Amino acid sequence: MRKWLPLVAICLGAFILLVDVTIVNVALPRMADDLNASFSSLQWVIDVYALALAALLMAAGSLADLFGHRRLYVAGLTVFALASLACALSPNAAALITARAVQGVGGAAMFATSAALVSATYAGRDRGVAFGVWGAVNGAAAAAGPIVGGLLTQGFGWQAIFLVNLPIAVAAVALTLKVLPVGGRGAGRLDVPGALVFTVAAASLTYALIRGGEHGWGDGQSVAAFVLAGVAAVVFVPVELRSAHPMLDLALLRRPAFSGLLAGALLYQLAAFSGLVFISLWLQDVLGLSPVRGGLALMPLAGTAFVVAGAAGRHTHRFAPRVPIGGGMLLIGAGSLLLWASVHASSGQTALFAGLAVSGVGVGLATPVLVSAAVESVPPARAGMAGAAVNTFRQLGMTLGIALLGAVFSDRVRAAAPDLHAGYASGIDRVALWSAIAATVAAVAVLAAVRTPAPAAHPATPRGGSGAPEAAPPPATRTR
Known part of the structure; x- marks a missing residue:
């Protein structure tokens, strides 16, 4: 079992950084x-963490490729803990808001290195199992946040949600220091x-989406932030083309598989998780559930995703990546x-079970x-660059989804006023429909772009688990 200790070290970090995305909600x-x-001012306790993650993931990935993935992972854990x-x-x-921003800096370093560490440590069937467990932890952590947060806040006070880290x-x-190899430094x-x-x-795009969702898309600061984001994105292209050591090698975007996976990651996160925010509101504001019971009502998604990801990880290496990813998104x-x-004005929490369970199967297949x-x-x-890029797009997809679906949800609630039950049900109805469309588009993008034959079987010997130097993945497992 020693070969799985590196995975434990990686999953511990992944769990706390992703739990902290949602654990704060119920403690506000x-x-x-x-x-x-004010409650509204403390919304930035949530938002600034998301902003730091989205803004710094790519820079953290570049640092990881340069100085070593383990080094940056340990540094991220240390910053996160402090x-x-x-x-x-x-x-x-x-x-509190300032400390949460610093926490996001540490989380970005952990998030940017996590997948690369798994890939560098395991090969063959072991890698499939490792990514399955890692993906299960990813999916379960985000969904478990409200439950853990509710239990700790009710039992020990809001400070406990941070001290538990x-x-x-x-x-x-x-x-990590004991079982993960140091790895070499990159050139450049x-x-x-x-x-x-x-x-x-x-950062500007994330801020614009957060503020636009709260204050309206015509708000002056929202518009200014969108403009700044657009200008910076345009400037980024020539800066990277002229750089001898670019943070994001734009040539990678010419690879259909990589570009398709980035698009899929953005829409996947939007479709799978953004709507949970509004379902949580319905459970607590309309059905009157406590934060803990409201969190437990979402467990069909988290529990199914955890079980499926762990079980499927043993077999997904036999298939081309587009099969579990595209199938999961469908x-x-x-x-x-x-x-x-299923959800209508007279529905109870049981109306969620089937839909969340089926979505959980998809999350369990696609995430790892x-x-x-x-x-x-x-x-x-x-x-490190690739892992950071896909996680950046996932984080932006979550932020974009909450902003856009939030606008849809709010419009439906206002249209049905003063009937709260009908308004919330109508809002969830429309959010679910747009989530289904986004997931289908994501599936098509991945199935069309990631055209890779099923890999051949290869040895299940872990790389790096016993201190061996990092090596390139076997050709049979690489996506061309």
Whole structure:
């Protein structure tokens, strides 16, 4: 079992960084009371973490390729743990928001290196199993956040949702230093101009989506942020083309598999997870469930995704990546259609079960292979870059989805006023329909672009698990 200890170290970090995306939601009212802050101002406790992740993932991936994936992973864990402690000790809202931003910096370093570490440590069937477990942890963590947050907040206070990260991060650091190989440093240097321009573009776009969803798309600051994001994105292209060591090698975008996976990642995250925010509102505001019971109502998705990802990981290496990814996205679309058909004004929480369970099967199939396929579609020296890129698109997809679907949801609720039950049901109905469309488009993009034959069987010997140097993935597993 020693060969799986590196996977444990990687999954511990992945779990706490993704739990912290959603764990804060249910604690905001308690935070507002204790810190004497408005609930709306504390929304930035959630938003600034998402903004830091989206803005810094690509820069973190570039640093990982340059200085080594394990080094940056450990650094990220350390920053994340210290920032979590600062969050718990925050005396006011400003200090808490600042600490959450720093926590996002650490999370970006962890997120950018996680998939590359799995790919570099395992090969063959072991790699499929490892990515299956890693993907299961990814899917379960995001969905488990509200449940964990509700339990800790009700039992110990909101500070506990941050303090719980400390022992997990310490265990992850200790295990990483013991069982993961150091790996070599990459050649070249950091593309500082590219990193700065991309960070401005990603941060501006994320801010524009967050603010536009809250204050309207015509809001002056939202428009200015969109303009800045567009200008920075345009400037980014010549900056990268002229760089001897680009942060994002634009030549990779000419690979249909890589480009298709990026598009699929953005739409996948939008379709699978953005709608859960509005379902949670319906469960608590309309059905009157507690935060814990509301979180448990979402478990058909989290539980099914965890089981399917772990089981499918043993077999997905036998298929071309587009099969589980495309098939998984089609199932997410089917699950969304079931929600569209099941939820109405008189529905209870049981109306969610079938749709969430089917979507969970899709999440379990697609998540592990989506990231591993992107990492393996590029040269090994670009593994950190590829992992960071696909996770950046996933994070932007989540932010874009919440903003756009939130506008759809709000319009439907207002149109049905003052009938709260009918308004929320109508809003979820329309959100589910658009999620189904997004998942179907994602499936088509992946099935059309990732044209790879099923890989041949190859040895299941782990690479790096016993201190061996990192090596390139076998040709049979690479996506051309």
